[in-house]
Structure formats: C-alpha cells, structure tokens
Amino acid sequence: MLVLFETAAGFAIFKLLDEKKLQQVDNLFQDFQTPAQASKVVQLQEFKKFVDSAEALQAGVALNEGKICKPLKKLLKKVFAEEAHEQLVVWDAKLGNSIKEKLGVQCVSNTNVSELMRCIKSQVEGLIPGLQEKELSAMALGLGHNLARYKLKFSPDKVDTMIVQAINLLDDIDKELNNYTMRSREWYGWHFPELSKIVTDNQAYVRTVLRMGTRDKAVVTDFSEILPEEVEQKVKEAAEVSMGTEISEEDILNISCLCEQVLELTDYRAQLYEYLTNRMGAIAPNLTILVGELVGARLIAHAGSLMNLAKHPASTIQILGAEKALFRALKERHSTPKYGLLYHAQLVSNTSSKNKGKISRMLAAKAALACRYDALGEETTTDMGIQNRAKLTSRMSMLEDGFTRRISGKGKSMARAEKYLGNSETKEYKIAADSTMESSSKRKFGQVTDSSTEPEAKKIKVEMIEDEVAVTSAAVGEKIKKKKKKKQQGTEAEAKVEVKEELEEECPVASGSGEKKKKKKKKPQQEGQQEGVSMETEVQQQPEETPVEGPQGETGGEKKKKKKNKNKNKPRHALHASWTHINQLRQSETKVVAQMKTVIESLGDLSIVLQGYVSSWEEVEEGGEDLRWEEGDPAAAFSLLRHIGLGWTTVDQALHQAQRTLHGIDELARRADEEPLPNSDDVAASAEAVTHLAHVYDFNTTLLAQSGLVQGLHQYLHQDPSLHQYHALSVSDLAHLGLAAVNKGFFSVGVEFLGAARTRAVHSHTHTHRNTWGEYTLKKLEDLLSTAMKVHNHVLEMRGPRSLNHATAPTPYGNHGGGDLVSGGVSDGEEWRKQRMQGESRSQNIQKKKAKEGHVMMEDNIQCEEEERKERRIHKSNRKGEKHMGVKKREEHVAKEEENKKEVGVDVVLGNEYLKRHGNKTWMVDERPLVERLQMERLCRGEELRPSSVTSKLVCRYMNGGSAWLLLAPFKVEQVALDPSITLVYGVLGREEAAHMRVKAVPHLHQPFNNNKPTRRHTSTTATDHTNTNPTLKHTWMREEEAVPLQQLGRRLHHLLGVAITDDNSEPYMVADYGLGGSYDSHRDTHGPSRTPPRATVGERMATVLTFLQPPAQGGLTVFPWVGAGVGGVAGAALVWWNLLASHEHDFLTRHAACPVLRGYKWIMTKWVGYRGQWRSLPCPADPSRKVTRPSH
Known part of the structure; x- marks a missing residue:
C-alpha cells in the first residue's frame, strides 16, 4: 500500500510496510517518536520536487479544489507503472475520486488516514533525505502567501467578475450594432431611400437588404418570412418608383457584408445576453428580480463587484451612475438627481414622472437589501426578491391612482396622498416580524398543554359556576329576564338577588390573561343565559345612552369604533418581556420628560409676553375710545407707535423662541411612530406578572401596600432583607392589580390587593379628605372588594382551594380572621403569617381526608402494578443467577423509600414514585398537572422536597x-x-x-x-x-x-x-x-x-x-x-x-x-x-432504562 504525502517542497510517495498499522491508529504515534522508528513503518519510494513557486502555487490551488495537477499526474503514472496492483492512501477523499477517475488507481481515504498523515508530518525531515527543516518552513510560508494572494485576486470563484466583463462587452456590442445599422441605412439609402421609412425595424431592414440586393429585384423577391404582407406590398411598390441612384455589384457586395456582420453581432449579443441572464440568476437572483438582468449587471459593474455593491447604502445605489450630474448639481447648487442607472429599471421607467423619484428611492432601498442577501446569505433563495417586487408594484399602483397607505399603519387604511412636509413616518424595525409563526402579545394562562397527559386549562367564568349552584335553570332564567326588563324600564329592583346573579351583573371572572372585555350592544339570548361583564367595567350596569352626534356628524359609537381600530393597528412590542427593553424605555422617558419641561417653560414665557402685548393694546384702545382717528390725533398716533414699536420686538423674540420650541413638540409628536411604546397589552401583562409573583411567593400584600415591604410565609423571602423593598404602589395601582389577579384566577391575591387599596383609600380620605383616586372612588372600591370576596368564597366552596387554573385562600373570607385581613387591619407580618399557617393546616387536613376517601381505587391499582413489577424483577434476577441477598436488598430499598415518603410528606411525588404513577392514565390526566404545578411553586419558594437520605449523597x-x-x-x-x-x-x-x-x-x-x-x-x-x-x-x-x-x-x-x-x-x-x-x-x-x-x-x-x-x-x-x-x-x-x-x-x-x-x-x-454526533462515542448501556450519560456523570 502506497501513501501520497503533500509538502510545500513537492509530492512524496511512501510505502506502508505494515498495512495493519492503518487499521489500528490509536497508538500509531508511538511508532513515530524518532526518524529511525518512522522508517520502520513507512519508506520513501519517490519524491517529486517543485521546480519553482509558480508550479507550487498551481499544485496548491489544484489540491484545494480536489483536482490533479501535472506534476502529480506524472509522478503517479511513473510509480504505478511498476506498482499497478497497489492501493493509494490519500488525505482528501475528493482528490482520491479524481485520481480514480483519471488514472484508475484504487484510493483509500478515511479517518485513520488523517492520523497516519499527522505522524508522517511529524518526521517528514527525516523520512525525505536532503530536506532541511528551515528550507521546508520557508517554502511553506512562501506558498501560503502566494496561495492567499491568488485566492484574493485571481480566484476563478469570483464569478461576478465574469458578469462585469459580460455586461461591458454587451454594452460595446450595442454601440457597434448601432453604428453598423446606421451605416448600412445611410449606405443603402443612396440606392433605395424609401425603404428606411417603410421598414423601421433594424433587423428586418438588414434582412430585407440581404434578401433583395438591388431594388430592381424587389418585385420578384419573396419577403414573406421577413415582413408582413402589407409592408411587403409597400416595399415592392416603392421599389418601382424609387428616386435613389444606381449602384454597382461591388457596392452591393460590401453592403451585404456589412449586413451579415450586423446579423452575426445580433446573434452573438443574444447568446451573451442569455449567458448574462443565467449568471445573474445564479449570483444575484433577488437583485435580478427587482431591477432586471441588465440594470443589475450594470450596477455590479459600476460598483466593481457584488460585494462592493452590497456595502453601498441605498442612497448611493439610487444615484449610482449619475455622479457627474450630482457633482454638477452640488457645484451649481441645483437640485440633485433622483436616479442613475435605476432609471432603466422597469418599475421606474413605467412610472409617471411625478412618482419616479419616490419609486426609485423605494427600489434603491429594496435593492440594497437584495444585494446584501445575495452576497452574504448562506442559502440564496428568491422569496425575498419576489415579496419585495410585489410590495413595490402595489405601492406604485397606489401612487399612480392617487391613494397611499401610511407606513406607520396608523390612521385610515386608505388616505389621499398628502403634501410632503418632511416628516418621516418610518417606524423602527419590527423584530417580531422575523418570526415564522404568528405572534400575540396576549399571554393566556394555561392554554396549551399535553393533550393526553394534561387537561386543557379552561377559562373560569361565572357560566361555569352556574351548574354547581343549587338553583334550577328555569328559575334562574326567569329572574334574569325580569331583572333585564326592569332595567330597560328604568325601575329599581326591590327583591333580593341571589349571589350568582350579583356576580354575573357586577363582576364575573374574566377569562384569559391580559384581555380587556369590550362593551358590546346586547343581543337577544336564550332563556337561562346572561351576558357576562368583566370586573374592569362598572360594578353595576348602566342603561344605554343615546349616541351623541360629533362635530362632523359622526356618532359616539362610530368614534369609539374608529378609536378601537386605531388601537388595534398599534404595533405590539411586548416591552414587558425584556428588562433590557424596559431600561431602554426608562432612559428614553427621562429625555422626553426633560424636553417637555423645556417646552412648558418656553410656552409659559410666550404666554406672558403675549398677554402683556394684548394688555398694552387694550390700554391704547381705552385711551382713544372717544377720539376720532380721522381728525389726526397726535397723542393717539404716539400711543399706537409706541405700543407696536416697543412691544412687537419682545413679541417677535418670544415667537422665534417658541418656533424653535415647536421643533421639540414635533419630535414629541413623532415619538409614537419612531419608538416602541407600551400599550394596554403591556400594562395588562405587567399587572399579571406582579400578581403571579404575589401568588407564587405568597406575599403579605398589606405590608407591600403600606411600605413596599416584601414578606411571605417562607424563609426564602427572609434571606437578604436589603432586597425586600419594592416601589410604593398607589391606590389605583393596587386596585388594578387586584382586578388583574381576579381575572387571572388568583382570587385570594386579588381580594388582598383590593383590600389593601380600600385601606389606603380610607386612610387618605381621613387625612386629606380626598374622594377619588384615578378612576376609582371609595364606594367603587368597596363594591369591587365585596364582589371579589363573594367570588372567592363561592369558588372555594364549589371547587376547593386550588386547581390548575384558580387559587383561593384556605378558608373563606369573613371566617377565622379573614375579615381582618381584607380590611387591612393586620399590619404585623408575624401575626399575618401565623393566621395563614393556621388556615393552610386546616386546608391540608381537609384535602388529606378527601384524598383518602376518593382515591382508594387508584391506590389499589398502583399497589397491584407495584406487586406485578416486583414479581417480574424477582423472576428476572433469578434468571441471571441472583441470590436471595439481591431480593433482600431490594426489599430494604423499598422499606427505605417508605421511610423517605413519610419524611417529606404524602403529597410529594418524586423520582420512582412518579414513574410508577406514570402508567396510570387517570392520575396522569386528573392529578398530574396540578401536582406538578404545586411542587414547582414550592421549589420556587426555596422549599426542599427531597428527604435527607437523598440530599446527603450530593457532593x-x-x-x-x-x-x-x-x-x-x-x-x-x-x-x-x-x-x-x-x-x-x-x-x-x-x-x-x-x-x-x-x-x-x-x-x-x-x-x-x-x-x-x-x-x-x-x-x-x-x-x-x-x-x-x-x-x-x-x-x-x-x-x-x-x-x-x-x-x-x-x-x-x-x-x-x-x-x-x-x-x-x-x-x-x-x-x-x-x-x-x-x-x-x-x-x-x-x-x-x-x-x-x-x-x-x-x-x-x-x-x-x-x-x-x-x-x-x-x-x-x-x-x-x-x-x-x-x-x-x-x-x-x-x-x-x-x-x-x-x-x-x-x-x-x-x-x-x-x-x-x-x-x-x-x-x-x-x-x-x-444525539447524532455522539452515538459513536457514548457508552451504550445494556439496560434500555439506563440514562445516556458520560461515565464521569
């Protein structure tokens, strides 16, 4: 087996003496400790040294691209002429495929090859004779510099260079075509001048000349493939009566050669245009969709490259190509150009002259985004270009029709185009628009759950309580209908109304979170049903008022509808969801308030100056009331001149100062368009967040309202006293939090906040004789508190103190000290904590009793499942050869779990206990979500749910x-x-x-x-x-x-x-x-x-x-x-x-x-x-129930 090794000095072919070394590379580095040891593993067969740096650079570029260079090809042919049966080990798999295709040599490339190459590289000076370390380092450095320079300047991957060359050539061809066509028309026009007026198309003219030759042959020539029938007839008629001169055959031959050149250039231009279209579609598809192939290519050529064009701002792209006109306008102080190369884009050229500037500005902005998307995007798609093209087309049609839509999304959806006043309506970039799914700033409590394991969190409404109240539906419907009828007639109800009816009329519990109930006109309903009213509305329903006509004939209902639509279109930034954005909002508000103070001072000074000027005029009028100005009274004239001459100077200065102040007012007026501001959803969400904190951490709301002190039942809130001071809340703040808590389902928290608001209001009324606090009065606070207490007690009685979507106090208000808590009389934190602990202990006893009675069947099922599981474990252990000691240990483990269960309490479900109940569908659906929520809240408060036998093992x-x-x-x-x-x-x-x-x-x-x-x-x-x-x-x-x-x-x-x-x-x-x-x-x-x-x-x-x-x-x-x-x-x-x-x-x-x-x-x-990147390296336990972790974890 041969090994191909690349160095900066040349290519080396080594012989791998022991092929088994390639299969076991874990300890391969030990065989390459010294050159002598390395020579026992690999032996140099052939070494091809580079002739010069140019050859080394060419070889390096080819290797990077996975190609075979000439020196490598010659070396491999020479080696494998003798060793044709050998395999070749290469580092790059792509290069191995090229060698296999070109030379037919079987190549090996895997992860073990990399380790072998590293070992050879560590001893390459000793394995290749005559190769010095300094010489090799210098060669490597030089090759690296040359390769980097080549990549930067002469890389063939810079395909936008080809676009630049192609568009330049295309423009040159267009110029030559124009010259050739004009010359052919002039030249042939001496012979047949009427032909130019009949055939206006250049291509048709040239083809006609080639087909016809001299004009005397026009009658017998067929032009059906070139010209329409009526045009052909005109040509033949004009040829017979032409006034042109006669030309020789030599002249017509030269004219025909010129026409052939025109046709060849035209065909080549079409081919070049197709090439340019393909390259632009591959390199800059989104820019091509917006401005077209030719304009896009000219923009790239003018900027130098696509990357350079992406660096330009939209304002530069708009006038790119009109630099001379720009500098001339700046020099002569004329209007600057509105467009450059973008003028030839279809969207701009098809627009009327009055809107070309606007369309070019918008097109430049979209083109700047498209350039950056095409140049810097990892995966280039055309979705961005198509969407922006559609937006520009829609905008252009609106401008042409005289209608425009405001960018800020405010006002009417369609409005007449107004005069441009220089006020920018550009909004801040909406980050939420990047989301691929719809978003909503309204946070809803417990709406999305696991369908098979958790029940859907239903919204608590009074209609849900109706089924639990021991009153027949017929009687309830009868009373509701009578009460509605009496209200419509304006009579007062004399009979006492049941608690359920009062809840429905005054404040049924609103569902959802952060949702505002909107007043709607009542519709006929079925018997036994009544429309719910949120606690955020009036405590008692008021009769409907007659719509009031507005100043322009609009009714109050129409105004409210418009206002609703206006608020509906406001952007939702969800500022409450990030403390970073909240701090930014605070800094902005500080600057705005300082600016407001400056405006107030300036306008105050202006008011004083204007009032003095008016008073001076009134004195002049009083002094000259009985005088006749026609008689020329000198004293009256003096008074008038003195009044204006001395007074107007001061007024003029004040007006100029106010005029400068108006700029600040304009900035304040534009704040809502330029800066994300909190809306009603943010207010509702922040109120829910505070009430959620009070519920989870169990605040003493009385102390929080009185002094901003945060205290609770649990020791977690007593670790650092310096952190227990909150911002002092006003009466209206407390009332708003109370309503939000009740609507959220935290009934006890809502009652306590409303009680704290009422206590603060009573104290304020006693000392300052104040009667209103924002939109709340003392009577309204008392009514809201009373109603909230009734809702709380009713839900506690019918549903218990806790469910997945509601929470109440352990005992009804009015019993066991509850009335004192509501009235705000409990001011001592220790006394409040003692009462709450007593109430919770009573509630826990009741719950344990109910649980013992109601879940006997479930416990029997769990016990049966545990016995079956235990038997299966025993049989499995016996098959594996376990002794009775293993069974004994398991029994001890079960007994230990029972002791731990007694230590932490029966209500806590942890670890194996949860896994045992996981198979019980009844428990998973009915109880698991609530148990999880309760344990989560206890852990949030810092409680320790695990027994000491578990925590003692943590190190x-x-x-x-x-x-x-x-x-x-x-x-x-x-x-x-x-x-x-x-x-x-x-x-x-x-x-x-x-x-x-x-x-x-x-x-x-x-x-x-x-x-x-x-x-x-x-x-x-x-x-x-x-x-x-x-x-x-x-x-x-x-x-x-x-x-x-x-x-x-x-x-x-x-x-x-x-x-x-x-x-x-x-x-x-x-x-x-x-x-x-x-x-x-x-x-x-x-x-x-x-x-x-x-x-x-x-x-x-x-x-x-x-x-x-x-x-x-x-x-x-x-x-x-x-x-x-x-x-x-x-x-x-x-x-x-x-x-x-x-x-x-x-x-x-x-x-x-x-x-x-x-x-x-x-x-x-x-x-x-x-998981995919780790499954080869992680240990795989035999037991499928084991965790996938590292051995050290």
Missing part, C-alpha cells in the same frame, strides 16, 4: 472529564441530582465573556414563536408541551462563528463532558433575557418520536447545557418538579442534564420550569446537544 468535586487539557485546571462541579444526572459546573464562562454575549444579543432580541395554535409539537403525547403559552422573555439564536466566547465555551464543555458541541452536532445557542416577572412553565426539551427535529443531522436533544449569563438577585430558579431540585445559578456557571434513556426515549423526570424573577435581571444561554 461537590473537581472534575477534568478525563481530558489532559483540564488536568491542571479542572472545573468545580456540584451534583444537583443523581437520577437524572443534573450537575452545576462553575466557571465555564468568564464575567467579561458573559457581558460580551449580553451586549451582542441585545439588538437581536425578539419574542418567541406563538404556541396558541395547536400543532403536532404541542398536541402529541411525546412532544414538547408548553403550558405557559407566552413565556415572559425575549431571545435570539447565535452560532459559534458569531462570537469568540461561544467557541471557547464549546471547547471547554467538549473537554469536560466528552461530547461534540459544535454547530454541526447541536443546535445554535439560544440567548434569552427574562422580563418583568419572567417565567417559563414546566416542559421538556426533547422533541419526541411524533415530531421530526429541525435538523436531521443533529437529531434528538440528548443533553441540555444552560449557562447563566446573569442570574437574578432573587427568584428565577430553574426547578425540576419531579426530581425535587431547584438551582439558582451563578454568573458563568452551566447547568447540565441528560434528557434521554438508552432506548432513545425521553426521561420523564427531566421536566423543568423557570420560576418567576422576583428581583434583578436574568440572562441565560441554552445549548441543546444533538
């Missing part, structure tokens, strides 16, 4: 992953859980690297895709389920080549974990910034068998690496509900867990969630390691 250690690279600098690793293996690796990313990644990700942050629509991803039992349909975060995707810290992180984790984390073997990095109360509900990372991974080369998500770029100050834990573990993270640390079993099924215990961020900023970076 911290230093690990190097068996890599020599980490031998002297191992990583500190904390074991978070043993089954599944969850570890926290410290120091994988430095502080500066983490800060660099945050700064680099900020401009690209956008909302995740919307999961509201059911797809295979969310409906399948094995697919990733996201119950939090709209997580409060913004993220972006980044590849390794975009940032150096990502490459360093991948290399460190590769050495530690032993898996390939490159972009080819895993998904890109996802960088996320959590927003206000940012959280993510329980989910798993694997795709499952029902959904194909996005990249087939990556495969299933085998492992997850979650790196903390910036951990929050409080909250924001990453929790595993079925493991009982929660991790807060440290800046630069990485949380690693493994998602798959050996059977390629996902591990059910790896479901995890992100807790709400209580305070601070949370930045994470997630990497999902693919």
